[in-house]
Amino acid sequence: MPEQPPELSDLAERQQQIVTRTQLLGVGFDDMYLYRQTRRGLWQRVLPATYALVTGTLTDEQRRISAALYAGAEAQLTGLAALIWYGFRHSPRTTDVHLILPHHVRRRSAGHAVIARALELDPQARRTVLYPVCSPARAVVDAARDLRQLRPVRATVAEAVQRGFTDLASLDREIRRARRSRTALIRKAFAEITDGVRSAPETELRECLSSSGVLTEILWNPRLSAADGSRRRTATSPSARWRWRSTRGSTTSARTTGRGRWTDTTS
Numbered sequence: 161m162p163e164q165p166p167e168l169s170d171l172a173e174r175q176q177q178i179v180t181r182t183q184l185l186g187v188g189f190d191d192m193y194l195y196r197q198t199r200r201g202l203w204q205r206v207l208p209a210t211y212a213l214v215t216g217t218l219t220d221e222q223r224r225i226s227a228a229l230y231a232g233a234e235a236q237l238t239g240l241a242a243l244i245w246y247g248f249r250h251s252p253r254t255t256d257v258h259l260i261l262p263h264h265v266r267r268r269s270a271g272h273a274v275i276a277r278a279l280e281l282d283p284q285a286r287r288t289v290l291y292p293v294c295s296p297a298r299a300v301v302d303a304a305r306d307l308r309q310l311r312p313v314r315a316t317v318a319e320a321v322q323r324g325f326t327d328l329a330s331l332d333r334e335i336r337r338a339r340r341s342r343t344a345l346i347r348k349a350f351a352e353i354t355d356g357v358r359s360a361p362e363t364e365l366r367e368c369l370s371s372s373g374v375l376t377e378i379l380w381n382p383r384l385s386a387a388d389g390s391r392r393r394t395a396t397s398p399s400a401r402w403r404w405r406s407t408r409g410s411t412t413s414a415r416t417t418g419r420g421r422w423t424d425t426t427s
Contacts, residue, residue, distance in 0.1 A: 172213050175290065178225045181209040207271050220244065227257035227273035228291035235259040235275070236285050236292045239306060242299035243316065246325060250315040251303060258302065260294070280337070296320055297330035301338055304346035317349040328354060 168187045172179055184194060194211065197203040204212045207230040212218060218226065224245065228235055239258030243251040260278040261267055269275045284295035294302065300320045304313045320326050331350055335343055 175225055175229070176219070176222050177213045178206070178222055178229060179211055179213060180229050181211070184211065207273055223255065223272055224257050225290050227259060230270065230273050231259045231261060231267055231275055232265065234265060234281075235261050236281055236294050238282070238294040238299050238302040239274075240303045242293050243296075243303055245293055246296055246299070248316065248319055248325070250312075250319045252307070252312050252316075258306070260302070295330070296325040297327075297334045300326065300331065301334040301343070301346060304349070305338065305342040307345065310345050310348065313345040314349045314352065317346060317353055321353055 165187045168179070168184070171183060171187075181191075181194065185191075194203070198205050198211070201215060204215060206212050206218060206222075206226045210226050210230045212222065212226070224237060224241060227241075228237065236259060237245065237257065238260050240251055240254045241257040241259075244253070256272050256274045258274045258276070260276050260281060262281060263277045263279050265277065267275055282292075282294040282298040284298065285292040286295065287293075293299070297320070300316055303316060307313050307316075317331070320331070321328065328350075335346060335350060
């Protein structure tokens with residue numbers, strides 16, 4: 161068995177034991193040696209022309225590195241894989257790694273590497289040591305275009321704004337860039353966030369209350385000011401309260417208990 165060249169050891173360490181066929185050939189191995197190593201179970205072929213020099217299940221980072229190496233130097237990480245990289249808590253989990261490539265590049269999806277060609281790459285992408293990651297706004301929009309249900313889209317958009325990953329202006333630019341291509345869900349979620357709601361449960365409550373014939377318009381997460389004009393924070397309690405004058409002249413109030421139940425009082 162040939163000894164592992166020092167340059168391969170250094171390369172494998174930098175790339176978390178993920179290497180390409182080209183890199184292996186470049187340090188003196190041939191295709192027959194690669195074949196034997198995988199047949200013996202010492203290495204594994206994780207994607208076309210892409211190898212892990214270890215056995216076992218790949219980590220999330222190894223999956224991202226292998227997908228980026230397979231896709232090529234121009235690829236940018238996007239979608240749910242990018243949101244996981246940023247640390248989103250409420251976006252759907254996936255083992256697929258979504259990447260975008262320039263439209264002229266011919267590279268097909270394979271295994272966990274899901275590739276889409278784009279007319280425009282993200283100029284705001286963040287460069288890491290091994291691959292670029294699309295900006296949070298681009299990643300949110302790309303992820304939403306691949307989702308089929310409104311609730312996870314709402315949760316993802318709300319988290320992006322609430323936790324400061326991106327802002328409304330950046331999201332609006334990315335939605336406009338995507339035009340009408342599979343953007344119906346994120347357009348709806350974005351409109352709700354623009355109206356002030358900041359979570360999927362709040363949005364669902366808003367929809368439930370919108371059909372009320374008694375409640376007046378509700379302001380969601382409004383900016384409050386004290387008498388001296390200084391800004392005051394909105395309440396952080398999970399309960400909410402509305403008061404209105406009934407047709408009988410009495411004042412009625414309703415509040416959520418924070419546990420999904422309503423209590424009503426009439427005076």
